[in-house]
Amino acid sequence: MSTAINNPNDPADPHSPRRLMYVADPSSIAVGILPDSVQPNDLYQWVDMLADAGVDIFVQDVCSQGYTVYWRSDQFQYDQRDQHRRFLPMLDAGTQPLQLLLDRSRERGMAFIAGFRMNDNHDFPVFCDFIESHPQWQLVRPPEANQGGKPLDFTFDEVRAFDFQIMAEVADRFDVDGLELTFRGPGYFPAPHGPQRAHLMTDLMRRLREMLDAHGKSRGKRLLLGARVIAPIEQCLELGLDVPTWIAERLIDYVSPQDTMYSDFNAGYAPFGDLTRDNPCMLYPGMNPWSSYRMRQKHPMTAPMQRALAHTFYNVGADGVSLFNHFVGHLWNPPFYPHALHDFRDLRDPNRVARAQRHYVFDPAWGGVPWFGMDRNPYGVLGAQRVILDRAADNPSGVFRFNLYEHMDHVRAATLLVRGPDLTQHDQLDVKLNDTPLSLGPFGRPDPRPREHCPDTRWFALPPDAPAFGDNHLTITLVTSDPNASGDLILDEVEVFVQPR
Known part of the structure; x- marks a missing residue:
């Protein structure tokens, strides 16, 4: 059972000993760390960096907007952007980079999760055939919402079936420890119909749970299903993501609430702790590299800021911390990778966090951002307190x-x-x-x-x-x-x- 830390000298009682999760997006590591062309040893060195920094769970995004990355399929298109072409010699030789990442993670004692972006707001030079050839299945968004990408409308059976098939192939071909669904895109159902259509996404989650349980039975272990969602939880429901039901029905094994881009010290993490405290579902709130758009122009989160946010996480019942987009703030800012990774060891221990200086920053996460309506986040919600x-x-x-x-x-x-x-x-x-x-x-x-x-x-x-x-x-x-x-x-x-x- 996960509990709040009422005494900093008493350790938290987590569901799992795995405290630290690191999430790598589809492209940033390929662009910022890996050479052109990528060799197996390059991938091994990258995984070793994470393991040496104390990471317990490595989540590598393997699919975005219908394209596969780090692996190739006969059924689905591979991402042809330049950063992913550097893997082609390896793929043409019959080696799947995803398999190498998985194998090295196992050798270093880390769980390996395959991540899937459930819609995205990044624009591509060319979108996959499934998206381009079915404009009727694309999500119509209000003008104040993020207009990037070509997100799909999960109202349609065909859209949900398409995503399921990609995930099922990964679970079938690779001995992953689980799947993570990242719900930080620009919506999933036409507004304001999310609450009325949430059952459709829940049906997809049930189908995924059944599929993972079947694989887990044959492999002698439970395969994890995780969900990365927006905080606060009320906004999830507005988007058609019935997270309370996912947790109550034990469809998901962990949930990672966060802002889409910034580390919001005031986000509603506590209600997620209330849902998971007496449930096997683990809570790994997401930590982003900046506290706000304003701070992004200055510097990424400092170690005292990271400890302050982690202290908040642990005190609302978190089992650990999920580092999201960390590379964006540190690949190009000193002390750079791999040195910047070693702040993680403090974060994995709630007692070390409680014993060290902490710096809380409550600033307007989306203050000054005009793209979705002044001061509003990508969902059009006011993200600035004044x-x-x-x-x-x-x-x-x-x-x-x-x-x-x-x-x-x-x-x-x-x-x-x-x-x-x-x-x-x-x-x-x-x-x-x-x-x-x-x-x-x-x-x-x-x-x-x-x-x-x-x-x-x-x-x-x-x-x-x-x-x-x-x-x-x-x-x-x-x-x-x-x-x-x-x-x-x-x-x-x-x-x-x-x-x-």
Whole structure:
């Protein structure tokens, strides 16, 4: 049974000893690590990097938008983009790269999962014949949604059968430890009909479970079925993904909730923990390389940020951490691969996470992104939290909510930071955390000297009794507005630094 960590000295009680999952997408490793042309030893070295970093479960995406990658089939088309042509000499010689990845993973003690992207928002120069020749089966999306790719409408039996056949061939030809379905695409049913058609996707999940159980019986083991889904869970249901039923019927063996691109510290992970806590289904929330679109322009997640998010995961009942898109943030940023992989060892141990410094960043994940409607995520949902204060009003006030799973008796010091692009040194704020007033103290206000401190920041030493374990509300009141400033005062970033005892 998975439990929250009420004492950082007590280990969590996971469903499985496998703590750390690494997900490789269809192309990034081929582009960023593997040479042209790829030799078997190149694949072995790549798998060894992951094993040496403490990875327990290696998920390699093997199909996207109808194309196979890392393996070739007589029934389905192989991805002809340049990054996948580097495997052709090996494939022409009769060697499947997927088999080499699988074999080396087994040798190094890692489980190997084949991943499938259930729709995608990436554009291809040419889409597979199944997609191109059946425009009537393509998903019609609202204008505010992501318009990339050519996603399919799972209302149609033919679409569900097509995906099932690809997965069935992989499970039949390769002795994988399971399959993962990545539901981070631009939808699966026409909006707003997802909830009414969710049973169709659930039927597909039942069929996959039956197929995997048949293979597992002959191989003497249970083959895993995992689902990577959007958080919060209510959004899954809107998309036609009935995750609670998948868990209740034991159709899936693990679930990985996450934002599509960013590590959202405020995402609704706890409801997934409630569903899995008394169920064999494992919980591996997804960790992305950046906290927000804004942070993507600066730097990827730091080690203290990764520990803070992992601490949240473990305290809502997670069995481990799933690293998604990690390579995108670290292949081209120092310390580069393979060194950047070694932060993982901290994340696999909830006690090490609890004993080290943590940095929580609550910023607007999709703030400033105009592509799907300003500040909205690829599903058109508002993905930015803000406190907006009208400078012309008397003592305008707003509330910023955030999740913090910290037992303050195990914390030596904690600092809360509030930031806004329109905050000036002459603005006076009254700030309360859960109704406890926070004092700026001698160093909490900006220094007016040039280039000393950012004028858009206030920071506060947190009293031990101020933070709540879980949901917190920060009430911010503009007591005195800068007389030279006009328009709204927007505060949209809150950070918490935690130094454990």
